[in-house]
Amino acid sequence: MQKRATILLALLSLSWTFELSSAQKRWTAFRNMFRRIKYGVPTGGNPGKPLFLTPYIESGRTEEGRQLSMVGPLPGANVKSYSGYLTVNKTYNSNLFFWFFPALVQPEKAPVLLWLQGGPGGTSMFGLFVEHGPYVVLKNLTCKYLLLLKVSERKFSWTSKYSMLYIDNPVGTGFSFTDDEKGYAENQDDVGRDLYSALIQFFQLFPDYQNNDFYATGESYAGKYVPAIGYYIHTHNPSAKLKINFKGVAIGDGLCDPELMLGGYAPFLYQIGLVDEKQKDYVQNQTDLGVMYIQQQKWREAFELFDQLINGDQTGHPSYVQNVTGCSNYFNFLQCQKPTDQDYFGELLALTEVRKSIHVGNLTFHDGSIVEKHLLQDVMKSIKPWLAILMDNYRVLLYSGQLDIIVAAPLTERFLPTVPWAKVDEYKDAKRAVWKINAEDLEVAGYVRQAGDFYQVIVRGGGHILPYDQPERSLDMIESRYGPKGAQHLTKMRDAMVDHLSGENEWPYKSAASLGACQGGGGGGGGGGGGGGGKPGHEGREGCPSLRYHHPLAGVTAVRLTVMAAAVENYLMLAAPLASPAIHLISVVWIQWYIESFRGLVVLLWQEQKPEFQHSNFGELLTLILDIQ
Known part of the structure; x- marks a missing residue:
């Protein structure tokens, strides 16, 4: 009897995930980024009450609201964070749920x-x-009998460099809700309006972050959400009292222009071997019909065709592509089924103690079906006009996972040349650069094209859920050379220099002393800087090769070159992102002249101090210009 009671008690403490009916089990890349999970009722106990922060903001009690929004302990780890609800429409009681994580390093300066x-x-x-x-x-x-869930800290979390604001968007998604059918978004204007209201309140609640750089980011159907909020900030914030320091956007595998993207499915699926010739022709005929529907503004018909062909959302049975391939996972064409660990978070959010910690109480976690219903007429519309405005005025990153199917990289390649922005011709002519996380890596992380402040990145080895597949590459893309920060300067330097630099790459001296002996004055002066520089008369000295570089300052010491390296490093990391095009061009020309003039010393420094430089921007620049390994 006691054993039976113990088992019953254990069963009551579980976070159950119940099997749903076959109709409920349907999931889609565009609506549910995970299989349908029943969240319903918390797992017993007291989940607390939902925290609505708008009243605190409006009454000036922001400090009190901020303290109340601090997230309580989670099982396994506890990173400082804040969460709660922001009311974006009082008439319909529409509320957006947010969860905010300040950056782990220098949150007072880190972009949001x-x-x-x-x-x-x-x-x-x-x-x-x-x-x-x-x-x-x-x-x-x-x-x-007992299944335990816990959280652990992620190794390549974006919060290591950035303050991350996660919002369940639009109203009716996840923990976000409304009390009226009229509160749901019908188009991207509604999406932008509600998000903007939430952002204004967020920065009122957290004024210390108001002056930090702000970027809107997202993936998949957020290829519309992100331009929507970006465009709304662009058009409404200049005249607002509270300013958002909006700098740009990043979109991963984004559905931005269905009309042009649809036509890319047939050749893509054929080229990766998922359909044969006959199946390819069928897909092409169907997508051509879908494009015709879009051009005729038959939005519902276009969506239903897409759904039956690829998406498999509303049909009640697998899509055509799912049937002929036998695979339900179109996030990564190397994985036929979706990884099961992508569903664990749903069970975690059903735990009473977790709900209490994040201030959602016993409110329903929505599967998003009603959101899709209200946005059905919007799915197949293009967002290109808004995207063009953002590309003309802000930093924009569009990235794709090489292994994605549902918004495959070639689909993005199809529509980008048609975006009507000022530098579209420059983009079409831009060279694609190879991207490595570290210069000495054998593995290539991806490829980048850049025009102005627009960056297009392809990440190798990743699918639709890119940071899951390639966490290190995703973080590197966002925070360093090929993200919104530094790609422009390294790629421009390489393009400007590498094609026309010439000369001897090898410098056979084994030490600075031997270098000085050959470069010193006619009286056999030793040090690297002696004698006012190397002269032709030294070429016959024993052990000294023929010198091809006889610059007036060729006697510069390795110490001075080290100082130069530090100056270049500081420029690349600090000044370059802020420099005007003219100043940047002058800097590039000067750095080119310096490295060209002292090629031998540069190679020597690389040989003797490689560990010190190989992970620096200066070291990477050397490998690009001089092919030093």
């Missing part, structure tokens, strides 16, 4: 990144727990 999941109706909690938030959910079977 807004993350929006796709869908329509995909929760941003997926991005938090599965992709790049500070937490990853672990599920351990410790005994026959």
